[in-house]
Amino acid sequence: MDYSQRMNMIDMFTDPPEYRPPATVEEMAGSVDYPNLNSQQYRMTRKTSAPTVLNPCLELAARNSAGQVILVGNNYMGRRWESSFYGWENAADVPDQSKACFKRQCRYSITALQFTQDPNLFLLGSDKGSVELWSTRNPARGDGYSLYQVDVQSEHIEAVSAMDLFHGDENKLVTGSHDGCIKVWLYGADLASITTMTNAHTDEITALTTNRNELSTFASTSLDRSALLWDLRKPRPATALFAKHQFAFT
Template sequence: MDEFIGSIQFNQNGDLLLSSSYLTFQSWTGFIGVLPKSDISNNSKILLSKLRIKKKFHSAPSVARWTTNESILIGNDSGDVELLNLSESSEDNFEVVMSKCQHDGIVTCLDTKFDSNLALSGSDDATIKVWDLNESMSKHTYRAHDFSITSLTFKPNETDCFISTSQDYKSLLWDTRKDKPALNFKHNLTGFPSCSAMSTNDLNMIVLGSEFGELGVYDVRNLSQNMIRKVHDRLIRQIKINQKNLIATVSEDCTTKVSQVVKPSVLNEMDLKTIYSCKHGDYVTGIDWDLRNDSEFVTCSWDGFVKTHLIDLKMQNGH
């Protein structure tokens, strides 16, 4: 049985959350698993079926995200959004807090803010939902896109502002406090934006990835000024930015890369330099930086492997 690992994320304790899906006869199914980072050696193959802490689903979990060190939000291909708590007293180690089917298509993306009661979900049905996890319900539904939502990203330290991208080629900046909450900005990518990220170190930095492997870096103070470079050969699945503003990407070209923004002496001229590259045996689907170590990140792939990666920050800083 092939296990296609679809998402990966650290919590603040360093535990890894993984979601997996696979084909059983004519239907997709899957499960999620939690394991300590200390259990993962470099280039190790993780069989989720062997994990002690796991939960099986009758529909495939498309994405999973921590909301606290003990709580997990799941998006399924049935359109369900589920909130689970880790529970030693439960037979499968998880207690279901919420299970709501309010999307009419696959849940394609989620974003959560740690220790916040708010979360975002996007779907193939082209809708975005804002969830109140304390009330176990969606409080808003937005229909500003025409096709499947490809990514949702909260602005760091805020719950009213976020980015959405879609297969309709639009990228929107949201501020839900406004009467007209969505602002469409021209990203100038060749294909549709497939993923998004915001820097926690530079709150003006937005990064988008495209279906054709392009990476776009933008400044919210002047969105017409942007830097676009082709980094991958195929669609970029996910982007993660660390505290040093290193941009890690994973792609359907089976590679993960780390790019660095280079600022030469010429004013207002910047470039992107690839400082690290590694290959998986299949689509690379998920990525996350270690919250306790700016030089280390993990990736997961449809090849069933979880890999750890180390970046020599001293070499990159020229020391």
């Protein structure tokens, strides 16, 4: 074999020095010399900032002991999936956006919502696998509403699909995700996961509910057609309520 005749693959696929496509979106819009740049132009185009509005797909709502209401709307029709949430002092003002006490636009879909036992704290789960702790008031910030994020943890690999709180002296919650993982958390000044069941189910977890009278037990359902009762005090915590049910639990 005559190695002097071989082709240098690096040189073959290297852009020649005279190849200088437009570098900005404005230059691309007026150029006809360099075709097939549509995808690059799309990536470089900045999305115009829009005012915060309650997105049309209303999927989640929560009400706390003080009567405050939070409503979550997701948007699946735009360039990117996003969400927003609005909070009202009382249910009579819903859904009048002009009477909302606080609001926030998010660059992801919100998939779970829960008020905590503290009426000024609430929790969100997202399609990016994060769990977020939010506060609506803080004495250090003065009177009135002052929405801010206390902590966020991204420990689920896939979207959070279910969430519920334990009712007791200890601030605990449980979350489940699309990949069948269940996590137990402590919340307060921050968020910290204390227990993880990676393969709790073999499909998406569709619901979680805690026992109001027992602080260590909860139940879970899944698209894998099973429903499990969990006791966190046991070394093997899961007990099957239904296994291979005729239909998936939604």
